[in-house]
Amino acid sequence: MSNSLQEKRILIVGGSSGIGLAVAKQACKAGGKVIIASRNAVKKHNNLAAIVGCEIETYSFDVTSEIETETELRKIGAIDHLVITTRPEITPAPFVKTSLEQAKMAFELKFWGQYQLIQKAQGHISQDGSIAMTTGIAGEKIFKNFSTMTIINSSTEAFCRSLAVELAPIRVNVVSPGFVAPKSPEIEKYSQQFPAGKIASPKEVAEAYIYLMGSPYTTGISVVIDGGARLI
Numbered sequence: 001m002s003n004s005l006q007e008k009r010i011l012i013v014g015g016s017s018g019i020g021l022a023v024a025k026q027a028c029k030a031g032g033k034v035i036i037a038s039r040n041a042v043k044k045h046n047n048l049a050a051i052v053g054c055e056i057e058t059y060s061f062d063v064t065s066e067i068e069t070e071t072e073l074r075k076i077g078a079i080d081h082l083v084i085t086t087r088p089e090i091t092p093a094p095f096v097k098t099s100l101e102q103a104k105m106a107f108e109l110k111f112w113g114q115y116q117l118i119q120k121a122q123g124h125i126s127q128d129g130s131i132a133m134t135t136g137i138a139g140e141k142i143f144k145n146f147s148t149m150t151i152i153n154s155s156t157e158a159f160c161r162s163l164a165v166e167l168a169p170i171r172v173n174v175v176s177p178g179f180v181a182p183k184s185p186e187i188e189k190y191s192q193q194f195p196a197g198k199i200a201s202p203k204e205v206a207e208a209y210i211y212l213m214g215s216p217y218t219t220g221i222s223v224v225i226d227g228g229a230r231l232i
C-alpha cells in the first residue's frame with residue numbers, strides 16, 4: 001500500500017487549511033500529485049506549496065456554485081482521488097434558538113456542496129480511484145447545541161453508503177473527526193477525559209484519508225478519528 005499513491009492525482013477541496021492541508025502534506029510525502037482547491041487557494045499558492053513541500057496545482061472555486069465547480073473541474077481534468085474537507089461557518093446553538101437560515105446555509109455548503117462536487121466530478125475520477133468525504137462525530141454522539149451538525153454529518157454518512165454502491169468501482173468513504181487542534185483551553189481540558197487523553201492533531205486525522213485512498217478493498221465506511229471521545 002505504501003506506493004499506491006505514487007504519481008496519483010489527488011484533488012483536495014478544502015485543502016488550503018486545517019485537516020485538508022494536513023492531507024495535502026501527507027499525500028505529497030506518499031508521492032501523490034497534490035491539487036488544492038478552495039475559494040481562495042490560488043491567491044495562497046506560494047504559501048501553500050511551501051507548507052505542503054511539493055509542487056502543487058491550485059484552483060479557486062466555491063463548492064456551492066454550480067458554474068464555478070464545473071468550470072474549474074474542467075480545468076483540473078483527470079484525477080485519481082477526490083478528498084473533500086470544506087467546513088461551514090456555524091455557531092453551536094440550542095435547537096430552539098437555531099436560525100433556520102443559518103442551518104440551511106451550513107447544509108448548503110457541507111451537504112449539498114459535497115453532493116454537487118461529487119456529481120460534477122463524475123467522468124474526472126479514475127475507475128480505480130476514490131472519494132473521501134468528511135463528517136464529524138456529532139453525527140454519531142449527541143452533543144447539546146449541535147443538532148445542525150448532527151443531521152448534516154449523519155445524512156452524509158448515509159449518502160456515502162449509497163454512493164459506494166452506485167458509483168462502484170470508484171470507492172466512496174467518510175472520515176469522521178472528533179476534536180481537532182487548534183481548540184480553546186476549555187476543550188483541551190475536556191479532551192483529557194478521552195481515552196486518548198487529548199485532542200487530535202490535523203496530521204493524525206489526515207492519516208485516515210491516506211489509508212482510505214490507498215486501500216483498494218475499502219468502500220462505504222466511516223473512519224472515526226476521535227481518540228475515543230464518542231465513548232465517554
Ligand SMILES: NC(=O)c1ccc[n+]([C@@H]2O[C@H](COP(=O)([O-])OP(=O)(O)OC[C@H]3O[C@@H](n4cnc5c(N)ncnc54)[C@H](OP(=O)(O)O)[C@@H]3O)[C@@H](O)[C@H]2O)c1
Nearest residue numbers: 014015016017018019038039040062063086087134136180
Ligand atoms: N476541526 C475540527 O475540530 C473538526 C471536527 C469535526 C469535523 N470537522 C470537519 O472536518 C472538515 C475540515 O475542518 P477544518 O477544521 O480542517 O476546516 P478549516 O481549517 O476551516 O478548512 C476549511 C477549508 O474549506 C474551504 N472552504 C470553505 N468554504 C468553502 C466553499 N464554499 N467552497 C470551497 N472551499 C471552501 C476553506 O478555504 P477557503 O476559505 O479558501 O474557501 C478551507 O480550505 C470540515 O468538514 C469540518 O466540519 C472538523
